[in-house]
Amino acid sequence: KGLNLAAKAAKKLYLGTATNSEEWNDTTYYSILEDNAEFGQITAANVMKWFDTEPEPGVFTFQDGDVIANFVKKTGKKLRGHNCVWHNQLPDWVVNGTFTAPELAFVVERHCFELVHHYRGQVWDVINESLNDDGTFRSDIFFDTLNSTYIPIALRAARRADPHAKLYINDYNIEGTGAKATALKNLVKSLKRQGVPIDGVGIQSHLTVGQVPTTLRQNMEEFVALGIEVAITELDIRLLNTTANEEGLARQKADYETVISACNAVEKCVGVTLWDFTDKFSWIPTTPPNEGYPCPWDENYVKKPAYEGIIQGFQ
Numbered sequence: 605k606g607l608n609l610a611a612k613a614a615k616k617l618y619l620g621t622a623t624n625s626e627e628w629n630d631t632t633y634y635s636i637l638e639d640n641a642e643f644g645q646i647t648a649a650n651v652m653k654w655f656d657t658e659p660e661p662g663v664f665t666f667q668d669g670d671v672i673a674n675f676v677k678k679t680g681k682k683l684r685g686h687n688c689v690w691h692n693q694l695p696d697w698v699v700n701g702t703f704t705a706p707e708l709a710f711v712v713e714r715h716c717f718e719l720v721h722h723y724r725g726q727v728w729d730v731i732n733e734s735l736n737d738d739g740t741f742r743s744d745i746f747f748d749t750l751n752s753t754y755i756p757i758a759l760r761a762a763r764r765a766d767p768h769a770k771l772y773i774n775d776y777n778i779e780g781t782g783a784k785a786t787a788l789k790n791l792v793k794s795l796k797r798q799g800v801p802i803d804g805v806g807i808q809s810h811l812t813v814g815q816v817p818t819t820l821r822q823n824m825e826e827f828v829a830l831g832i833e834v835a836i837t838e839l840d841i842r843l844l845n846t847t848a849n850e851e852g853l854a855r856q857k858a859d860y861e862t863v864i865s866a867c868n869a870v871e872k873c874v875g876v877t878l879w880d881f882t883d884k885f886s887w888i889p890t891t892p893p894n895e896g897y898p899c900p901w902d903e904n905y906v907k908k909p910a911y912e913g914i915i916q917g918f919q
């Protein structure tokens with residue numbers, strides 16, 4: 605028994621988790637993380653991002669990312685690269701840079717190429733969070749300088765760096781149908797029309813108990829119908845105004861099951877990644893008594909009902 609085994613039994617490629625290597629000193633954490641029955645895939649929660657991989661122009665530092673990649677190799681798991689282009693966790697020289705469009709195009713291209721080339725043979729979140737909730741493009745250094753052309757520039761550089769990598773656009777609030785999901789479908793269509801490489805959409809899925817969109821499955825099917833795959837890339841389901849008592853945890857279990865079974869029902873939903881697996885290390889602060897607690901393991905590594913919800917979702 606185990607989450608990844610359940611995913612495999614459901615013919616998915618993996619059930620995985622995000623992690624930070626600072627968490628590995630916790631021996632209980634490490635032993636669960638290492639267990640291939642639980643996790644078949646790893647995403648670096650932070651260290652493959654721009655601030656860590658190219659802190660100065662043209663200076664690439666892969667030491668921190670390599671710690672994750674080596675662990676993945678050693679344990680025989682899969683790696684998801686996260687991420688090439690994102691408005692957050694950028695080094696100062698990018699955020700505060702004053703670039704002409706051709707200069708920034710070169711910077712984006714070089715970053716994506718070097719990163720994807722160093723971690724070849726992987727899946728990559730090439731573009732992360734490029735849209736606003738209303739479906740317009742996010743205003744950031746990339747869009748403000750290059751308009752949406754930075755997206756094809758990044759995807760093409762990634763493809764040149766690794767012809768075999770799966771290239772994704774990853775975002776949140778695209779779990780259900782709506783303005784943002786529609787905009788992303790239109791973006792994928794337009795990229796495909798232009799012959800820009802795009803293999804998948806990552807549906808982050810930072811969700812809240814009681815607010816899981818009912819259109820999850822339909823929405824995934826609409827993405828897949830564009831000729832791409834989808835993956836759930838950052839799943840966690842926080843409690844909000846719901847105490848972590850038996851009832852709150854039961855509702856959380858049901859919501860995990862709903863999300864997993866939506867992926868399970870869509871053939872081209874290839875796998876699911878949790879955004880870390882214990883409440884102890886979640887990015888979502890737990891404020892007792894009734895907010896947070898988003899993961900399937902509690903802060904003491906006791907499996908919550910959500911764990912069983914995931915198993916059931918794969919059945």
Ligand code: G3I
Nearest residue numbers: 622624649650686692693732733776808810838879886887
């Ligand atoms: O490394 C420093 C440490 O030196 C310092 O002492 C400490 C004090 O605040 O901060 C540490 O940096 C933190 C970093 O995580 C590493 O732990 C940052 O403050 C913190 O803001 C940063 O948060 C990360 C967040 O992205 C940044 O937006 C989370 O760990 C990470 O889980 C989260 O991941 C994102 C995905 O990449 C994209 N989708 C949403 C998801 C959740 O926000």
